[in-house]
């Protein structure tokens with residue numbers, strides 16, 4: 096080694112006391128980044144839903160999802176936002192490419208000087224940065240997607256074919272289709288929070304990618320013992336928040352659920368799914384064998400409690416059997432769910448009405464806990480003149496007749512009044528029975544509470560929709576086996592308090608139309624007459640619905656309630672969750688004596 | 692009823708009677724939860740009574756010309772008789788119909804009287820009843836006509 100080599104490092108010291116060139120100063124001549132340069136990140140925080148796809152895809156672990164002050168999680172938004180670490184980022188732009196909301200992009204700003212290294216970790220979009228207003232830089236091209244924006248279409252019977260029978264309309268995915276659809280899921284889990292039963296959607300979808308359907312089934316049964324049913328008719332709140340749907344169509348979560356259940360034979364359920372724990376010696380009575388009652392029965396039985404279900408009908412399933420028609424939910428699918436629950440030793444007393452065959456108070460006296468899920472089975476009356484005309488029928492009765500194999504004798508021209516699921520099912524069933532169907536609804540199509548998919552299918556099947564139409568009277572028609580409906584047109588009036596617009600009858604625009612049958616499907620209420628007044632007086636009940644406390648428990652410690660008769664959403668998955676929640680509450684109560 | 696005070700006394704008495712009627716229904720109601728509903732109706736009528744008492748004392752005014760939306764829901768519904776086992780749908784119909792009858796009574800009276808001051812009071816009362824009718828009709832629209 097030469098002497099120069101030895102001494103030269105010390106020459107560096109001569110610079111040690113000079114003013115630095117770069118820190119705190121930008122280069123004198125600032126050179127703009129190329130138009131599509133991948134520089135510093137911008138996140139439109141209002142559009143971001145905190146799905147974390149950017150975090151997942153980043154190969155350098157340069158992104159964390161963090162809680163931000165002032166942002167709360169709510170339906171479809173985790174409340175978290177990505178925090179970038181520029182000590183790790185390599186500006187590859189993958190996070191921008193995957194961003195489901197399209198909220199994330201990069202600017203062409205590339206120079207940032209600070210004396211504090213911690214500044215280089217920042218939550219884009221939540222902290223002011225000098226490049227905030229910049230429009231240049233890297234954007235994902237709108238036609239370029241890391242996952243296909245369109246879902247794999249479910250094959251359906253053509254409308255001409257579907258109205259000819261009660262065959263299931265949706266045919267189900269093939270394995271290839273299911274795998275392609277499963278690949279669209281970014282596994283963010285946003286849907287888990289929104290699903291009333293908090294089903295582990297990303298993991299069961301992952302099981303499709305792995306081809307491990309038994310695992311998928313196990314995951315579903317953790318919170319939902321009705322997956323064959325929900326895989327067909329769930330109201331799928333999860334899909335409404337799936338961020339893949341922001342710039343395309345949401346993942347077809349419901350159809351993927353159905354696919355998994357359809358891959359596993361019922362005979363294998365006992366081997367795959369959990370078994371009953373040791374007998375606890377406790378007895379629980381359940382009133383109603385609908386999804387709410389049977390969900391509670393399933394989870395209570397698993398814990399080793401003896402469960403007896405009292406059901407006034409001849410079969411189990413509640414409205415899923417006697418309301419939802421078989422072209423949407425075929426009996427074998429519903430039976431697959433119910434049979435597994437029964438196979439664990441859940442005893443169902445059929446044709447046994449509480450209030451008629453056994454007093455409600457006897458249940459409270461003789462069982463350790465009682466769960467009530469008796470649903471909404473009393474059709475609301477229209478209360479118009481002539482409603483008692485023999486050719487006026489309620490929608491639940493029509494669907495009940497058809498489910499029981501009876502001919503409801505509706506004739507060939509039918510008017511259905513209403514815009515909910517019952518109305519859509521009554522209309523589509525009437526089409527299948529060979530009638531021309533007119534649906535009359537007080538408000539507009541967009542106000543209909545029925546699932547939009549059902550509305551479209553009803554339209555495709557030839558049901559005619561007359562909206563802003565208010566029935567005012569049912570009159571005798573010229574022929575005794577017909578009925579004339581008097582109805583008036585309505586104008587929509589904005590609700591000054593911000594509620595949904597209200598229809599107002601225009602009395603000068605009345606119409607008379609004659610039909611073989613008018614089907615009224617304007618809503619349902621509960622029948623709680625089986626609870627004697629001295630008990631119901633102690634309970635919180637409003638507008639015909641129970642108001643339960645935590646864990647679905649009522650003021651009477653032993654009494655738990657759920658399903659349509661206790662929730663505002665009145666759909667199957669909410670009833671299922673209520674049943675599961677109550678089961679946890681009952682188990683806790685029996686185990687520890689603690690109230691919810 | 693020849694003076695404004697007499698008319699208001701009559702109207703206040705009517706509201707009191709309505710409040711008593713619902714309070715009595717609450718005592719007799721058999722269906723779970725109906726007691727609370729009738730007690731709420733009764734409280735609503737007491738609020739109406741108190742407002743008229745304020746008007747009589749000059750603390751509040753009636754507005755004969757205000758626009759009140761008429762949803763016309765109760766106009767085409769059949770009458771129902773109140774009874775112990777009444778449902779909430781029918782209870783709302785009873786309430787809507789009572790407000791409608793009061794509205795019509797005051798509207799008719801406004802047409803019959805000639806003195807402008809009295810006419811104004813009747814019209815103001817009719818508008819009050821129209822608002823009460825709207826309140827119950829909106830409830831009916833929300834809760835009973837959910838799917839319609």
Ligand SMILES: Cc1cc2nc3c(=O)[nH]c(=O)nc-3n(C[C@H](O)[C@H](O)[C@H](O)COP(=O)(O)OP(=O)(O)OC[C@H]3O[C@@H](n4cnc5c(N)ncnc54)[C@H](O)[C@@H]3O)c2cc1C
Pocket residue numbers: 328329330382383384385386387388405406407408412413414415418419420447448449450468469470471472494516517520625657658659660665666667668670
């Ligand atoms: C036509 C129609 C279509 C629908 N479509 C959909 C859909 O597409 N998706 C969806 O998610 N939901 C749908 N729903 C709603 C769904 O069916 C209900 O939310 C769900 O069934 C509620 O479950 P539950 O256990 O609360 O009550 P229910 O299913 O109503 O079950 C209650 C059970 O209690 C029994 N019972 C009542 N009183 C007594 C008594 N005193 N003694 C003994 N037994 C008694 C009844 O016979 C019944 O079997 C639909 C409903 C209808 C009517």
Ligand code: SF4
Pocket residue numbers: 138142143144145146147148149150176177190193194195196197198199
């Ligand atoms: S991928 Fe987009 S929407 Fe999702 S957290 Fe990241 S920035 Fe937000």
Ligand code: SF4
Pocket residue numbers: 279280281282283284285286287296297300336337338339346348
């Ligand atoms: S289904 Fe949608 S919301 Fe659910 S985990 Fe997948 S991408 Fe996220």
